Amino acid sequence: MLDKVRNIGIMAHVDAGKTTTTERILYYSGTKHKVGDVDDGDTTTDFDPLERQKGITINSAAVSIDWADRAGQPVNINIIDTPGHVDFTAEVERSLRVLDGAVGVFCAKGGVEVQSGTVWRQATKYKVPRLAYVNKLDRMGADFWGCVEQMKTKLGATPVVVTIPAGQDSALEGIIDLITMKLVTRDLNDKTNRKFFTTDVPEKYLDEAKARREQMLDGVSAASDEITELILEGKDVPEDLIRKALRKGTLENTFTPVHCGSSKHFHGVQQLLDLVVDCMPSPLDRPPVDGVNPKTKEVVHRKPDVTEPMSALAFKTVAEVNGDLVYIRVYSGEMKPGETYTNTTNGKKERIARFYRMMGDKRIALEKAGPGEIVAAMGLSETYTGNTLSDPDQPVALEAIQFPKPVVAQALSFSKLLDSGKVGEALNRLVRDDPTLKTHTDEETKDTILSGMGELHLEISVEKLKRAVGVPQEDTKLITLGKPRVAYRQCLARQVDFEYKFQKQTGGRGKFAVISVKYTPLTPEQIQEKVKEIEELGDPKVKPDPNNVYFVNSITQGSISKEYIPSVEEGLREEAKKGYKYPFPFVDLEFDLHFGKMHDVDSSQDAFYLCAREAFRTAQEKGGIELREPIMKIVVVSPKEYQGQISGNIASKRGLIEETSEEKGVAQVVAKVPLANLFGYTNDLRSATKGQASFSMEFSHYAQVPVELADLPKPDAKK
Numbered sequence: 001m002l003d004k005v006r007n008i009g010i011m012a013h014v015d016a017g018k019t020t021t022t023e024r025i026l027y028y029s030g031t032k033h034k035v036g037d038v039d040d041g042d043t044t045t046d047f048d049p050l051e052r053q054k055g056i057t058i059n060s061a062a063v064s065i066d067w068a069d070r071a072g073q074p075v076n077i078n079i080i081d082t083p084g085h086v087d088f089t090a091e092v093e094r095s096l097r098v099l100d101g102a103v104g105v106f107c108a109k110g111g112v113e114v115q116s117g118t119v120w121r122q123a124t125k126y127k128v129p130r131l132a133y134v135n136k137l138d139r140m141g142a143d144f145w146g147c148v149e150q151m152k153t154k155l156g157a158t159p160v161v162v163t164i165p166a167g168q169d170s171a172l173e174g175i176i177d178l179i180t181m182k183l184v185t186r187d188l189n190d191k192t193n194r195k196f197f198t199t200d201v202p203e204k205y206l207d208e209a210k211a212r213r214e215q216m217l218d219g220v221s222a223a224s225d226e227i228t229e230l231i232l233e234g235k236d237v238p239e240d241l242i243r244k245a246l247r248k249g250t251l252e253n254t255f256t257p258v259h260c261g262s263s264k265h266f267h268g269v270q271q272l273l274d275l276v277v278d279c280m281p282s283p284l285d286r287p288p289v290d291g292v293n294p295k296t297k298e299v300v301h302r303k304p305d306v307t308e309p310m311s312a313l314a315f316k317t318v319a320e321v322n323g324d325l326v327y328i329r330v331y332s333g334e335m336k337p338g339e340t341y342t343n344t345t346n347g348k349k350e351r352i353a354r355f356y357r358m359m360g361d362k363r364i365a366l367e368k369a370g371p372g373e374i375v376a377a378m379g380l381s382e383t384y385t386g387n388t389l390s391d392p393d394q395p396v397a398l399e400a401i402q403f404p405k406p407v408v409a410q411a412l413s414f415s416k417l418l419d420s421g422k423v424g425e426a427l428n429r430l431v432r433d434d435p436t437l438k439t440h441t442d443e444e445t446k447d448t449i450l451s452g453m454g455e456l457h458l459e460i461s462v463e464k465l466k467r468a469v470g471v472p473q474e475d476t477k478l479i480t481l482g483k484p485r486v487a488y489r490q491c492l493a494r495q496v497d498f499e500y501k502f503q504k505q506t507g508g509r510g511k512f513a514v515i516s517v518k519y520t521p522l523t524p525e526q527i528q529e530k531v532k533e534i535e536e537l538g539d540p541k542v543k544p545d546p547n548n549v550y551f552v553n554s555i556t557q558g559s560i561s562k563e564y565i566p567s568v569e570e571g572l573r574e575e576a577k578k579g580y581k582y583p584f585p586f587v588d589l590e591f592d593l594h595f596g597k598m599h600d601v602d603s604s605q606d607a608f609y610l611c612a613r614e615a616f617r618t619a620q621e622k623g624g625i626e627l628r629e630p631i632m633k634i635v636v637v638s639p640k641e642y643q644g645q646i647s648g649n650i651a652s653k654r655g656l657i658e659e660t661s662e663e664k665g666v667a668q669v670v671a672k673v674p675l676a677n678l679f680g681y682t683n684d685l686r687s688a689t690k691g692q693a694s695f696s697m698e699f700s701h702y703a704q705v706p707v708e709l710a711d712l713p714k715p716d717a718k719k
Contacts, residue, residue: 353379
């Protein structure tokens, strides 16, 4: 019964109440008999010891529940609780890729915070229909309508409010359902928190409820001409028609239904589940998934149907003692234990030993999994994040998941007392499981460099590494992180165009190649134009270059044989990976090969490859280098009396303040600051504000930086 399945993610800024909401959902669905609490460290989805220790969600975790629809039929809801911290944005990215819908949780006091905006944009990218849930209405300073307003201004959303709070702050009585025009309040004498009273809206709330209902009907009428007609005729709009229009508008992303409550105090969670069933898509409501036949390169569509060939996407790998646990979303056909499938990403055959429905860290073994199901499989040895598993006879490769690039790098060092093979193996597994974590050995310093999304991300990764190799968490000496390094980029300072001749004569055949290349630094407008051209081609094999490095072949009259042109491109691209003067990748650059010469005997692919590499080194000397540094967008929230110190501190870090606001004694400063100046900022902020401020940051863009201000690695003194 595919229409009775919902795959949803719970996404939000850190501390908006995602994990608590998931706990209450498990409790009300009867899946869990004792309710867990983040503060007590006994929640189902934050089961990792690191999560319990730090009180935050680090890994996305899957749970599955049953809930009845309005006809009393059971609906299976698969929920992924995602992290809210910007450093773990990859967990949200991969979850949204495989989910059909999402619930954005917002704190009634904090409103739309930075990471709320980031995850909302990620959901927009994947066209995921959403519900908004304004939580923590019981908090001091809760402002439900202020939060709804911010959804419009900060997220560009079109909210349609379906429930409103009856009182806020310490005066919260319950919630008013605008569809039924009923007040829902908790039975305060019921220790299980399961009993509720549904009564008519009291006089004191009636006027506001009526006015807000008019607004709601106006909003849902965007998805229903029938409702528009009834409103114009001044007639009553039936409940089932409102729910039908709500579902249609949500699925088409016309608007976002907004619900309210307080998960910690059990208000509104059951109504949230009803809304999920009413408004969120089943796998049948989502468009068929597109893929490419790896043999013919033709575009293939797969419908969510058991009669279709099997296709599934692995979206997460977790290394375990007995082998990897691979999280899989089935898109079409049926997956069975013991069957062999093809991993079309790497061409390997894979046999699935068994798979489970996950309940946090608990597992329920399954005999089969159909379209729309999210399971965790054992026995896969060559399948990792972003890989496709498909029917061997009718293969399909689904689009892989795109992850953001790491922005912070630190030198990782470990004691000689540790087994280096074991550490290396654990590190490789860690990097494989987390696509935003990268590791490489610096050719000059021979350091092992670990790159990630932020200081917390790297810190948590090292804690995981310690656990994998059996180093006690409190040990600070056996595995350590050095000073962070910034992932700089570079570009040519100006356009250069010249001919370069490569000639080497050794015994026998020599090497001869001549190329004329125009090297052009690209402006943002030119890059946009190139991306647009590629998108208009509509070729799934041609994608915009992540570093915006493009090669143009303008050779005419065959001055160079066609077979040598790919070698020229390969040589230029290889040299662009790491500069001659500074060890950073090149970005925003066009190579235009417009002339060349070759020799009948001495020219070869190798000669043109080497010629291109040397030519680009010369281009770097002739054109000069423009260094670029990552600029982060930071949002600092603090009591207003510290606003002056915060602004001054940002200015001292070469930061640019974009906006400041103040509401109810709380100041918010939004600024763009170079990443190189943000290391240790948490400590600066704590000492300047007596620990009362918090900040979050996300990558904004790369900008030019004078060489003297860049935190460049020092050349090795021995050289």
